[in-house]
Structures are given as C-alpha cells and as structure tokens.
C-alpha cells in the first residue's frame with residue numbers, strides 16, 4: 001500500500017485501507033471503502049462498478065478529486 005489509499009481481495013472479501021486515510025475527511029474514507037466494496041461486485045471499473053458508486057455516493061467524483069488534492073500519493077485506481 002505504498003501509493004494506494006486502499007485495495008481489496010474480492011475472493012476473500014477483504015479490504016485494506018491506507019492508515020493515512022484516518023487523517024482525512026470522513027467522506028474520503030467513505031469513498032475509498034465504497035470503491036473497494038464495489039470491487040466485490042465487479043473487479044473492473046466497468047459500468048456495473050460505476051453504478052454501485054453512483055447509487056451509494058452520487059458525489060463520488062468530487063470526493064475523489066478532493067482526496068487527490070491532498071498532499072499524499074495520488075489515489076491510484078486499485
């Protein structure tokens with residue numbers, strides 16, 4: 001987890017979060033958790049994946065932009 005805010009193993013239903021996230025906005029933490037959970041539904045960033053994000057966090061694009069504006073390694077889609 002050197003450059004990612006989070007990652008996941010869909011097969012084992014496990015999510016890892018970068019501990020640096022604990023210093024960030026709650027909305028950013030929610031976004032990263034939602035992103036990883038969405039990978040339980042689809043392993044790729046396809047339409048099914050995006051539908052999960054849109055449904056549960058319509059503002060996810062702005063939240064991601066805010067997260068990436070922070071002075072830490074950019075969120076890399078994992």
Ligand SMILES: [Zn+2]
Nearest residue numbers: 035039077078
């Ligand atoms: Zn991803």
